[in-house]
Amino acid sequence: MMKKLVIVTEYGLMWEGIRLTLAEALGNEIHIQVITKQNAPLSGGTIDADLLLLDVGANDDQLSYWLKNFESKDIKIIVWLIEIHKQLLLKLFRQKLNGYFFGEMEMNDLLTALRTILKGKQYIHPELSAILLEEYIYLTKGGKDRPIGILTKQEWKVLEEISRGKSNQDIAKDLYISSYTVNNHVSSILKKLHVSDRTKAALLAVQNKWVELH
The missing domain is CATH 1.10.10.10 (Winged helix-like DNA-binding domain superfamily/Winged helix DNA-binding domain)
Structure with a gap:
């Protein structure tokens, strides 16, 4: 059965381009939808997804809402950090999410990360895991x-x-x-x-x- 990935971001145009590239590479593995934060539904229950990717800023006011809303649902949650902010990263790591992506990921790395998570494993980008180890x-x-x-x-x-x-x-x-x-x-x-x-x-x-x- 095809899985559904929903990307919530402020940068709709950028992610639309990424979505098209991913869709071409993944074929029938994942259906991808991009939602801007401004247009995101107020109730998380209205989003139908197997994977939820949150494009996280340094001070994302909506982050707690999304994590709280989906923590009890059978949805794999991924965060995408555009920049490395150590305290935010440590806070997110304590949430034990399914994926921790970094803004400088190449497309091949992104594909590998998504497939890793689909297999039920956690993915942490090497740039982020090095900070966590330290x-x-x-x-x-x-x-x-x-x-x-x-x-x-x-x-x-x-x-x-x-x-x-x-x-x-x-x-x-x-x-x-x-x-x-x-x-x-x-x-x-x-x-x-x-x-x-x-x-x-x-x-x-x-x-x-x-x-x-x-």
Whole structure:
């Protein structure tokens, strides 16, 4: 069944162009509708959507309304940040939304992000996840409340090193293993944790207090 994406934005003309490009690329996967905030219905119940993308400004007065109105509905909510405002990003991340997009995304990244969310996974743009990781490192003293059976003992060590910002070459030197072995461990970690890059793996580890950071 075709899914429906509704985009709520102040910039209707810009998003109409994006909509046409997405529609051509996605074909029958998603039907896309663009609604300007000025013309958005007062009641969220009148919007029929599977995915809702909110184009968020730095001080968006409507944001709380949209999040509150749709939090109890079976709708995947995505926010699009035109600029990075750290406190707003942290506030939004606490909402545990389905997608966190960034204004500088290329079209291929946008397509990948939408398909990731359609598969039931969360998407965080790398520019945003790096900021979130930095904040969690600052706030977290760390612990080792690790789930059993996900990673091997050596993979946990590699994940700890990744979370400390170490390169594969440095990890190899610290753990007395080859760079080739580290590469294999990193690939295995990303696959097992269902994340797309090292930053997201580190963010997940710190957020869940799986690693200790010194």
